[in-house]
Each structure stands twice: as structure tokens, then as C-alpha cells.
Amino acid sequence: MRWLLTFLFGVLVGAGALFAWLSQLPAAQAPQPVVTATGHALPPPPPQGEQVRLADPPKIEPDLTEADLPLRPDPVTATVLSTLPRLASGGGKLLVPVEGVKAGDISDTFDQQRGSARKHEALDIMAPQGTHVLAAGDGKVVKLFKSKPGGLTVYQFDPEEKYAYYYAHLDRYAEGLKEGMTLKRGDLVGYVGSTGNADAKAPHLHFALIELTPEKQWWKGTPVNPYPLLER
Structure with a gap:
């Protein structure tokens, strides 16, 4: 009987010592937010091993006000059509879009160089400022x-x-006129003018x-030479 009491007393002493030792260990703390110098709290870092899902990058739209309109297609698709398109109206022909100007008075400037990197890909129809511009179709x-x-x-x-x-x-x-x-x-x-990068001394319609x-x-597409399609 005495040995049993001694054993139980030893167990109690050991349990007490273990409890005292565990109570001295630092408690696990939840991640605390970081406060910046401006007083804004940043979210705590994720637990180790947890993957962070990055937000999708914002979609950036082109600044069309800076574009060289008409916008040119991507180089891969920048192929001028080799055959004339079949237009739905006007018997497949385009009305010369400047009043009083005949097709024979217009120079084909479609393939003219504009700088070293591009072609004109349009017609410049010269006319006095204020001349009526008409719908080509x-x-x-x-x-x-x-x-x-x-x-x-x-x-x-x-x-x-x-x-x-x-x-x-x-x-x-x-x-x-409205959209x-x-x-x-x-x-x-x-009306014919010289707005944009046109020479104020040479008003004209840029037609593409x-x-x-x-x-x-x-704002996208493949340039087509309108010159052969002008009604004569």
C-alpha cells in the first residue's frame, strides 16, 4: 500500500512540473496588421505555405486621341486587298465625297509614303475650306x-x-449629324477643313x-484603295 501512495505522489508532482513548464512557453499569436507612417493598416501576411492569388491586371484601353487615325491593322494582317470589294450600294461605286470635284481631278495618293514607316492608305481630295463633304455611299x-x-x-x-x-x-x-x-x-x-495635322494652307478631305x-x-480594319471605286 505504501508503494502505491508513493507512485501516485510522484505522478502528481511530475504533472505539476509539466504544467508549469508548458505555461512558460510563448503563446501562438495571430498575424498583426502593419501600420504605415500615414496611419493606414496593411493586411497581415498570409500563413506560410498558403498561396496568394494575385488580382488580374487591369485592362488597358488604347488612347485613341493619340492614334494615327485611321488606325492601321496589325502588321500580320496589313495586306491591301488585291481585288476590288463588292460594295452594297451605288452599283458598287463610291460617290466622290467632295461636292464639285470629279474623279479625274483626284490624284491617287493611296500608296504615297508618309515618312519612312508607313504609306498614306487614303486619298487627299483638295478643295476650298467650307466645301460640302458628301456621303460616299x-x-x-x-x-x-x-x-x-x-x-x-x-x-x-x-x-x-x-x-x-x-x-x-x-x-x-x-x-x-449624330451617331x-x-x-x-x-x-x-x-465641310472641308484643315483640322488635325493638315496644313492650314491646303484644306482637303482625307478619305479612306x-x-x-x-x-x-x-477603329480597326484593312485599308482598301478607294480610288478605282470612285464613280466616273
């Missing part, structure tokens, strides 16, 4: 836009939305024809 006005190089511009889609007509350097828009309205061939679009991408984005 039927179609909807999809964008009225002001850019540094193009000045006051208009983008118009043809009825099948396969092509865009681009009018640039306008002095001003036709009264009542979404449908123009008929020959309707007033605006663009084959649209499947997404039908007004």
Missing part, C-alpha cells in the same frame, strides 16, 4: 471622333457593315475605305 454613322492627327472625323459603315468610310480634317460637321443616324449617298456629312474585322470595330 449609304450607311450608318457609327462614330464622330476628334483626334490629334485627323481632327474632326466621321466613321460611316456601309449597309452590310463590311466596310467603313472615313472622313477626316473636317472644318465642322453637318448640322444635326446612329443613317445617311444616303450624297447626304451632307460636313477600310474593310472591317469580324468584330466590326470602327
